[in-house]
Amino acid sequence: MDVKSAIENRRSIRHFLPAPLDRETIESILDAGRLAPSAKNRQPWRFVVIQGSARDEMSACLQARLARAIKAGTGTGSAANTFRVMREAPVTVLVFNPGDTAPWTEHTVPQMVDTIADSLSLGAAVQNMLLRAQELGVGTLWIGDTFYTHDELCAWVGRDCLLASAVALGYAAETPPARARMALNALVEWRGSPPDSPLPGSSQGK
Numbered sequence: 001m002d003v004k005s006a007i008e009n010r011r012s013i014r015h016f017l018p019a020p021l022d023r024e025t026i027e028s029i030l031d032a033g034r035l036a037p038s039a040k041n042r043q044p045w046r047f048v049v050i051q052g053s054a055r056d057e058m059s060a061c062l063q064a065r066l067a068r069a070i071k072a073g074t075g076t077g078s079a080a081n082t083f084r085v086m087r088e089a090p091v092t093v094l095v096f097n098p099g100d101t102a103p104w105t106e107h108t109v110p111q112m113v114d115t116i117a118d119s120l121s122l123g124a125a126v127q128n129m130l131l132r133a134q135e136l137g138v139g140t141l142w143i144g145d146t147f148y149t150h151d152e153l154c155a156w157v158g159r160d161c162l163l164a165s166a167v168a169l170g171y172a173a174e175t176p177p178a179r180a181r182m183a184l185n186a187l188v189e190w191r192g193s194p195p196d197s198p199l200p201g202s203s204q205g206k
Protein backbone atom coordinates (compact mmCIF):
# COMPACT_ATOMS: atom_id res chain seq x y z
CA MET A 1 0.00 0.00 0.00
CA ASP A 2 1.39 3.41 -0.90
CA VAL A 3 1.27 6.35 1.53
CA LYS A 4 -1.45 8.13 -0.48
CA SER A 5 -3.79 5.13 -0.26
CA ALA A 6 -3.10 4.74 3.46
CA ILE A 7 -3.89 8.43 4.04
CA GLU A 8 -7.03 8.37 1.90
CA ASN A 9 -8.49 5.10 3.18
CA ARG A 10 -7.80 5.40 6.90
CA ARG A 11 -10.91 5.92 9.06
CA SER A 12 -11.46 6.25 12.78
CA ILE A 13 -12.79 2.84 13.86
CA ARG A 14 -15.13 2.65 16.85
CA HIS A 15 -16.24 -0.99 16.60
CA PHE A 16 -13.67 -3.76 16.76
CA LEU A 17 -13.70 -7.54 16.39
CA PRO A 18 -12.51 -9.42 19.51
CA ALA A 19 -9.62 -11.05 17.57
CA PRO A 20 -6.28 -10.23 19.26
CA LEU A 21 -3.31 -8.69 17.45
CA ASP A 22 -0.05 -10.58 17.45
CA ARG A 23 2.96 -9.01 19.10
CA GLU A 24 4.86 -8.61 15.83
CA THR A 25 2.01 -6.54 14.38
CA ILE A 26 1.80 -4.33 17.47
CA GLU A 27 5.58 -3.85 17.51
CA SER A 28 5.61 -2.91 13.84
CA ILE A 29 2.98 -0.22 14.50
CA LEU A 30 4.91 1.10 17.52
CA ASP A 31 8.12 1.12 15.49
CA ALA A 32 6.48 3.44 12.94
CA GLY A 33 5.83 5.81 15.86
CA ARG A 34 9.43 5.50 17.04
CA LEU A 35 10.70 6.62 13.64
CA ALA A 36 8.70 9.87 13.55
CA PRO A 37 10.47 13.24 13.48
CA SER A 38 10.50 15.17 16.75
CA ALA A 39 11.43 18.66 17.91
CA LYS A 40 15.17 18.69 18.81
CA ASN A 41 14.97 14.92 18.29
CA ARG A 42 13.61 14.71 21.84
CA GLN A 43 11.49 11.65 20.94
CA PRO A 44 9.00 12.61 23.66
CA TRP A 45 7.01 9.39 23.48
CA ARG A 46 6.72 6.33 25.67
CA PHE A 47 4.21 3.64 24.85
CA VAL A 48 2.32 1.44 27.30
CA VAL A 49 0.51 -1.41 25.56
CA ILE A 50 -2.71 -2.45 27.27
CA GLN A 51 -4.33 -5.77 26.40
CA GLY A 52 -5.92 -8.85 28.01
CA SER A 53 -6.49 -8.60 31.74
CA ALA A 54 -4.81 -5.15 31.80
CA ARG A 55 -7.55 -3.96 29.46
CA ASP A 56 -10.17 -5.07 32.02
CA GLU A 57 -8.33 -3.19 34.77
CA MET A 58 -8.04 -0.08 32.61
CA SER A 59 -11.72 -0.32 31.77
CA ALA A 60 -12.65 -0.52 35.46
CA CYS A 61 -10.60 2.64 36.02
CA LEU A 62 -12.43 4.42 33.16
CA GLN A 63 -15.86 3.26 34.34
CA ALA A 64 -15.15 4.43 37.90
CA ARG A 65 -14.32 7.89 36.53
CA LEU A 66 -17.56 7.99 34.53
CA ALA A 67 -19.57 6.81 37.55
CA ARG A 68 -18.08 9.64 39.65
CA ALA A 69 -19.05 12.19 36.97
CA ILE A 70 -22.59 10.84 36.73
CA LYS A 71 -22.96 10.89 40.51
CA ALA A 72 -21.70 14.49 40.63
CA GLY A 73 -24.11 15.44 37.85
CA THR A 74 -21.31 16.63 35.55
CA GLY A 75 -21.34 15.75 31.85
CA THR A 76 -19.36 12.91 30.37
CA GLY A 77 -19.36 14.29 26.80
CA SER A 78 -17.77 11.99 24.25
CA ALA A 79 -15.80 10.14 26.96
CA ALA A 80 -18.49 7.50 27.60
CA ASN A 81 -18.43 6.36 23.98
CA THR A 82 -14.65 6.57 23.72
CA PHE A 83 -14.27 4.45 26.86
CA ARG A 84 -16.69 1.91 25.36
CA VAL A 85 -14.32 1.71 22.36
CA MET A 86 -11.32 1.23 24.70
CA ARG A 87 -13.19 -1.59 26.41
CA GLU A 88 -13.93 -3.22 23.06
CA ALA A 89 -10.59 -2.78 21.28
CA PRO A 90 -8.22 -5.72 21.90
CA VAL A 91 -5.29 -3.30 22.30
CA THR A 92 -4.97 0.27 23.51
CA VAL A 93 -1.61 2.04 23.40
CA LEU A 94 -1.27 4.81 25.99
CA VAL A 95 1.13 7.50 24.75
CA PHE A 96 3.04 9.34 27.46
CA ASN A 97 5.41 12.31 27.33
CA PRO A 98 7.85 11.59 30.19
CA GLY A 99 9.18 15.19 30.07
CA ASP A 100 5.89 16.96 30.63
CA THR A 101 3.01 17.17 33.08
CA ALA A 102 -0.76 17.61 32.73
CA PRO A 103 -1.89 20.86 31.04
CA TRP A 104 -3.55 22.11 34.24
CA THR A 105 -0.24 22.02 36.16
CA GLU A 106 1.91 25.15 36.13
CA HIS A 107 4.04 25.69 33.02
CA THR A 108 6.47 28.54 32.43
CA VAL A 109 6.50 30.14 28.96
CA PRO A 110 9.61 28.16 27.83
CA GLN A 111 7.95 24.99 29.10
CA MET A 112 4.81 25.86 27.12
CA VAL A 113 6.92 26.19 23.97
CA ASP A 114 8.36 22.72 24.58
CA THR A 115 4.88 21.39 25.33
CA ILE A 116 3.61 22.66 21.97
CA ALA A 117 6.64 21.35 20.06
CA ASP A 118 6.36 17.98 21.81
CA SER A 119 2.64 17.80 21.03
CA LEU A 120 3.44 18.25 17.35
CA SER A 121 6.09 15.52 17.62
CA LEU A 122 3.67 13.21 19.41
CA GLY A 123 1.08 13.86 16.70
CA ALA A 124 3.62 12.84 14.05
CA ALA A 125 4.35 9.62 15.95
CA VAL A 126 0.67 8.77 16.35
CA GLN A 127 -0.08 9.51 12.69
CA ASN A 128 2.83 7.26 11.64
CA MET A 129 1.28 4.52 13.78
CA LEU A 130 -2.17 5.00 12.22
CA LEU A 131 -0.76 4.82 8.70
CA ARG A 132 1.37 1.73 9.40
CA ALA A 133 -1.68 0.08 11.01
CA GLN A 134 -3.70 0.95 7.91
CA GLU A 135 -1.05 -0.74 5.77
CA LEU A 136 -1.26 -3.85 7.98
CA GLY A 137 -5.07 -3.96 7.80
CA VAL A 138 -5.46 -2.93 11.45
CA GLY A 139 -8.16 -0.45 12.46
CA THR A 140 -7.35 2.47 14.75
CA LEU A 141 -8.92 5.18 16.85
CA TRP A 142 -6.82 8.15 17.97
CA ILE A 143 -8.04 9.06 21.46
CA GLY A 144 -7.81 12.41 23.19
CA ASP A 145 -10.53 11.68 25.74
CA THR A 146 -7.83 10.21 28.00
CA PHE A 147 -7.55 13.80 29.31
CA TYR A 148 -10.96 13.25 30.89
CA THR A 149 -9.40 10.70 33.23
CA HIS A 150 -5.74 11.72 32.94
CA ASP A 151 -4.73 11.54 36.59
CA GLU A 152 -6.56 8.27 37.29
CA LEU A 153 -4.93 6.54 34.29
CA CYS A 154 -1.47 7.89 35.23
CA ALA A 155 -1.92 6.62 38.80
CA TRP A 156 -3.12 3.23 37.54
CA VAL A 157 -0.13 2.86 35.18
CA GLY A 158 2.26 4.30 37.78
CA ARG A 159 3.60 7.18 35.65
CA ASP A 160 3.71 10.71 36.94
CA CYS A 161 3.89 12.65 33.66
CA LEU A 162 1.74 13.73 30.72
CA LEU A 163 -0.60 11.16 29.23
CA ALA A 164 -0.78 12.84 25.82
CA SER A 165 -3.02 10.51 23.90
CA ALA A 166 -4.02 6.92 23.27
CA VAL A 167 -4.58 4.75 20.23
CA ALA A 168 -7.06 1.88 20.12
CA LEU A 169 -6.02 -0.95 17.78
CA GLY A 170 -7.82 -3.98 16.43
CA TYR A 171 -9.48 -5.49 13.39
CA ALA A 172 -12.39 -3.30 12.30
CA ALA A 173 -15.97 -4.50 12.72
CA GLU A 174 -17.25 -1.59 10.63
CA THR A 175 -16.37 0.19 7.39
CA PRO A 176 -17.26 3.84 7.98
CA PRO A 177 -17.54 6.22 5.05
CA ALA A 178 -15.01 9.04 4.65
CA ARG A 179 -15.82 11.87 7.05
CA ALA A 180 -16.25 15.35 5.60
CA ARG A 181 -13.21 17.51 4.98
CA MET A 182 -13.02 21.16 3.99
CA ALA A 183 -12.05 21.79 0.37
CA LEU A 184 -8.36 22.56 -0.20
CA ASN A 185 -9.12 25.99 -1.64
CA ALA A 186 -10.86 26.93 1.62
CA LEU A 187 -7.66 26.14 3.53
CA VAL A 188 -4.88 27.51 1.36
CA GLU A 189 -3.72 30.99 0.52
CA TRP A 190 -1.18 31.27 -2.28
CA ARG A 191 1.24 34.19 -2.35
CA GLY A 192 3.42 35.05 -5.33
CA SER A 193 3.94 32.91 -8.39
CA PRO A 194 6.77 30.56 -9.27
CA PRO A 195 9.65 32.10 -11.22
CA ASP A 196 9.54 31.42 -14.96
CA SER A 197 11.43 28.28 -15.91
CA PRO A 198 14.80 29.15 -17.46
CA LEU A 199 14.87 28.66 -21.23
CA PRO A 200 17.09 25.80 -22.35
CA GLY A 201 20.52 27.15 -23.18
CA SER A 202 19.95 30.53 -21.46
CA SER A 203 22.23 31.76 -18.69
CA GLN A 204 19.20 32.15 -16.38
CA GLY A 205 19.26 29.97 -13.30
CA LYS A 206 23.00 29.17 -13.60
Ligand SMILES: Cc1cc2nc3c(=O)[nH]c(=O)nc-3n(C[C@H](O)[C@H](O)[C@H](O)COP(=O)(O)O)c2cc1C
Pocket: 010, 011, 012, 013, 014, 078, 081, 082, 141, 142, 143, 144, 145, 146, 178, 179
Ligand atom coordinates in the same frame (compact mmCIF):
# COMPACT_ATOMS: atom_id res chain seq x y z
C1 LIG B 1 -5.97 14.42 18.65
C2 LIG B 1 -7.22 13.62 18.35
C3 LIG B 1 -8.01 13.19 19.39
C4 LIG B 1 -9.16 12.42 19.13
N1 LIG B 1 -9.89 11.95 20.19
C5 LIG B 1 -10.95 11.14 19.96
C6 LIG B 1 -11.66 10.57 21.05
O1 LIG B 1 -11.31 10.74 22.22
N2 LIG B 1 -12.74 9.80 20.77
C7 LIG B 1 -13.15 9.54 19.48
O2 LIG B 1 -14.14 8.81 19.29
N3 LIG B 1 -12.47 10.06 18.41
C8 LIG B 1 -11.39 10.84 18.62
N4 LIG B 1 -10.66 11.33 17.56
C9 LIG B 1 -11.04 10.96 16.18
C10 LIG B 1 -11.70 12.12 15.42
O3 LIG B 1 -13.02 12.30 15.88
C11 LIG B 1 -11.67 11.78 13.91
O4 LIG B 1 -10.34 11.71 13.46
C12 LIG B 1 -12.41 12.81 13.05
O5 LIG B 1 -13.78 12.85 13.38
C13 LIG B 1 -12.29 12.51 11.55
O6 LIG B 1 -12.71 11.18 11.25
P1 LIG B 1 -11.72 10.13 10.53
O7 LIG B 1 -10.57 9.88 11.47
O8 LIG B 1 -12.54 8.88 10.30
O9 LIG B 1 -11.27 10.74 9.25
C14 LIG B 1 -9.53 12.10 17.79
C15 LIG B 1 -8.70 12.53 16.74
C16 LIG B 1 -7.54 13.28 17.01
C17 LIG B 1 -6.65 13.69 15.86
